[in-house]
Amino acid sequence: MLKEYRNVREVAGPLMLVEGVEGATFEELVEIETSGEVRRGRVLEVERNTALVQLFEGAAGINPKSTRVRFLGRGIELAVSPEMLGGVYNGLGEPRGDGPRPVAVKRLDINGQPLNPYARDYPNEFIQTGISTIDGLNTLVRGQKLPIFSASGLPHSQLAAQIARQAQVLGTDDPFAVVFGAMGITYEEASFFVDNFRDAGSLERSVLFLNLADDPAIERIATPRVALTCAEYLAFELDMHVLVILTDMTNYCEALREVSAARREVPGRRGYPGYLYTDMARLYERAGRVKGRRGSITQIPILTMPEDDKTHPIPDLTGYITEGQIILSRELHRKGIYPPIDVLPSLSRLKDKGIGAGKTREDHSDTMNQLYAAYATGKEAKELAVILGEAALTETDKLFAKFADAFEARYVNQGPDENRSIEQTLDLGWELLSMLPRQELKRIRDEFLDKYLPAQAEEKEE
Numbered sequence: 001m002l003k004e005y006r007n008v009r010e011v012a013g014p015l016m017l018v019e020g021v022e023g024a025t026f027e028e029l030v031e032i033e034t035s036g037e038v039r040r041g042r043v044l045e046v047e048r049n050t051a052l053v054q055l056f057e058g059a060a061g062i063n064p065k066s067t068r069v070r071f072l073g074r075g076i077e078l079a080v081s082p083e084m085l086g087g088v089y090n091g092l093g094e095p096r097g098d099g100p101r102p103v104a105v106k107r108l109d110i111n112g113q114p115l116n117p118y119a120r121d122y123p124n125e126f127i128q129t130g131i132s133t134i135d136g137l138n139t140l141v142r143g144q145k146l147p148i149f150s151a152s153g154l155p156h157s158q159l160a161a162q163i164a165r166q167a168q169v170l171g172t173d174d175p176f177a178v179v180f181g182a183m184g185i186t187y188e189e190a191s192f193f194v195d196n197f198r199d200a201g202s203l204e205r206s207v208l209f210l211n212l213a214d215d216p217a218i219e220r221i222a223t224p225r226v227a228l229t230c231a232e233y234l235a236f237e238l239d240m241h242v243l244v245i246l247t248d249m250t251n252y253c254e255a256l257r258e259v260s261a262a263r264r265e266v267p268g269r270r271g272y273p274g275y276l277y278t279d280m281a282r283l284y285e286r287a288g289r290v291k292g293r294r295g296s297i298t299q300i301p302i303l304t305m306p307e308d309d310k311t312h313p314i315p316d317l318t319g320y321i322t323e324g325q326i327i328l329s330r331e332l333h334r335k336g337i338y339p340p341i342d343v344l345p346s347l348s349r350l351k352d353k354g355i356g357a358g359k360t361r362e363d364h365s366d367t368m369n370q371l372y373a374a375y376a377t378g379k380e381a382k383e384l385a386v387i388l389g390e391a392a393l394t395e396t397d398k399l400f401a402k403f404a405d406a407f408e409a410r411y412v413n414q415g416p417d418e419n420r421s422i423e424q425t426l427d428l429g430w431e432l433l434s435m436l437p438r439q440e441l442k443r444i445r446d447e448f449l450d451k452y453l454p455a456q457a458e459e460k461e462e
Contacts, residue, residue, distance in 0.1 A: 002072065008064040009050075013262050014217065016041065016053040016062070018069050024051040027111060029072040034062050042076065042218065044263060054259065056216045075111055078226050079104030080233040085177060086204045088194055091211030091223035093230070110225040112232055114285030121289040126354040127243070127298060130166035130419035131159075132411050133341040134348075136429060137368055138326055140298065141354035142169055142241060143289035145322040147249075147301040149315050151308045154328045157189055158416055159339045160245050160302055161196045164206065166419045167243050171359075174294060175240045178206040181227030183220045184213050184251030207234075220255040228286045228297070235295035242295065244287065247302035249280070253314050269313045277317045284321045324348040337413045344376055360422045363452055366444040367429045371407070373443055374436060378404025396440065403435050430454060 007019040016032070030041040030053050039062075045052040053069070055062075078093040083102035090096050093110075123143035128135055140146050150156035164178045182193060190210045197203040207230055211223040224246050231242045246252075253272060260273035268274040287299035301322070305315050308330065319325055324347040332340035355364040378400040385393055385401065393401065411428055414420065420428075433441060434454040441449060 002070045005069045005071075006067070008067045008069065011059045011062050011064055014055050014058060014259075015044070015262050016055060016059065016069075018051045018053060019049065021046075021049055021051045021071065024071050027075045029074055029076060031070040031072060032062070032067060033070070034067040037061075043071070044259070052263070054218055054262075056218050058216060075109050076222055076225075077107040078110050078229045079107050080230060081105040082238060084207050084230060085234075086206070088208045088210065089226075091181075091183070091209055091215060091219040091226065093209065093226045096210060108229050108233065110222060110229045112225070112229055112286055114282055115288045115290060119290050121291045121293075122353070123289060123350050124353045124359075125172075126170060126359045126422070128166075128168055128170055128422055129163050130421075131163065131339060131341075132414060132420055132425040132428065133339065133343055133346075134163075134326065135360075135420070135422050136364075136411075136425040137343055137351075137372060138324065138341075138346050138348040139351035139354050139360075139368075140167075140300075140348065141350040142298050143287065143296045144324075144348070144350050145284050145287045145299045145301070146324055146326065146348055147303065147315075147318050147322050148326045148328065149310065149318075150302060150304050150328045151330060152304055154304075154330065154333055154340060155338060155416075156247065156302050156304070156328060157185075157192065159328075160247050160300070161193060162339075162416055163300065164197070164243070164245055165200045165202045169241050170422070172241075175238075176205065177234050177240045177242050178202070179209070179227050179231040179234070179242055179244045180206060181209045181211075181223050181244065181246045183211045183223045183246070183248060184255070185210065185248070186213055217255040217258050220252055221259065224249075224252060224283050228283065231297050232286065235297045236290060236293055237295075239294040242297050244297055244299045245302065246283075246299070249301045249303040249318070250306070250314055253280075253303075272313050276313060277320070280317060281321050284318075323350050332408065332412065335408070337408055338416060339412075339414075341412060343372065343412065344379070361426055363430075363444070363448040364422075364426060366448055367426060367433070367452075370433060370441055370443040371411070371429050374400060374403055374433065374440075375407050378402075378407070396437070399436055399440075403432065406435060407432055 009019050010017040024043050024046050028043040032039045040056040041053040043051050044054045081102045088096045095101050123141040125142040127140045127142050197206055209223055209227045211220050231244045234240045235242045257272050287297045289296040306312050326346045327342045329340045329342035381397040381401040430452050
């Protein structure tokens with residue numbers, strides 16, 4: 001029998017102070033009964049016999065004198081089972097709408113631990129997303145953490161849905177699943193994700209956790225933990241390859257700041273709590289591969305950079321923790337290019353580990369380096385033409401400038417439903433490189449030039 005407390009001393013915003021409490025622990029779940037209604041909360045802080053409780057559903061209508069509080073002796077738990085696949089849930093893992101409640105195989109605490117570095121297996125298997133700028137130039141590897149840095153108004157939601165639909169691990173028959181965690185999204189965005197997954201036929205291999213903008217901040221903080229707990233069950237107990245997509249981490253960090261302010265903690269950079277780095281690291285480091293386990297967790301966090309600022313604390317700290325970043329460009333978006341991925345500042349630090357013979361194709365590394373270098377040279381030539389005029393460019397500069405335009409129009413730009421295989425991406429790269437003289441392709445070995453360079457490029461040389 002749970003002991004009830006009626007010693008509510010104060011209610012302020014989403015926080016409640018309860019006195020005379022015995023044995024309360026940090027993160028413990030709490031039931032608050034007031035006026036015949038039962039609400040939920042969790043313990044944020046304990047000092048002697050006083051507990052600070054954060055309310056999930058807010059404090060409106062709570063009368064401290066008539067409120068009864070019960071401490072449940074456990075943290076937030078997620079009921080997991082194989083039946084979760086194909087389901088749509090709220091940020092706490094409860095079925096959204098009229099969806100059925102799966103029969104739980106077990107209940108897991110959502111506050112899992114980061115993977116032990118000693119137990120980690122090195123990521124080295126290619127994941128095909130069907131998007132050329134990722135597969136060809138910033139390759140995603142199984143077990144990697146590769147965030148997408150976006151900005152307000154850019155199509156990161158559409159890109160996230162496309163990656164979730166198209167992603168697959170090549171060369172294996174092991175089951176693949178997508179866990180999608182959305183934080184602080186609108187009803188319109190929630191409907192978009194559910195309809196998109198359902199129409200594409202990929203809902204049956206996916207689990208969606210949707211926290212809406214009008215849901216409590218505490219649920220927003222729990223959502224990525226719930227999603228990762230589900231992913232850990234699928235990966236390490238059911239031996240599945242799991243891709244976790246979390247959007248939008250900025251909304252998650254804003255919820256952290258809201259709770260920190262309510263607790264009157266000393267703020268850090270731009271008002272965010274000083275433990276922001278540690279908190280995000282505990283989420284990001286739950287991705288990876290474990291020695292002796294067939295399953296894995298690959299993570300793509302998506303965040304919007306306030307004021308398009310890469311030095312903002314959220315993208316800045318994320319970049320320190322993860323293995324690279326994919327950056328979306330407002331300039332490319334204005335040109336009508338989708339996905340507007342800015343190739344030059346984007347980076348996947350593990351891309352060399354997941355490409356090459358037996359994984360993608362033998363020429364992948366050379367063509368990746370050459371495409372990147374040629375595009376950078378073309379961009380510089382175009383900038384020079386703006387300053388000095390096109391007459392100041394050499395014939396080779398003009399070819400590189402032309403290449404840069406074609407690269408954006410054909411390689412970067414692809415339809416939101418276009419799923420390119422890695423072979424199509426590599427062949428398209430060779431087709432674009434054939435616009436340049438062979439002697440300018442200095443980053444590709446002669447054996448690959450002889451084997452893959454289209455015939456029209458050789459004729460151009462003659």
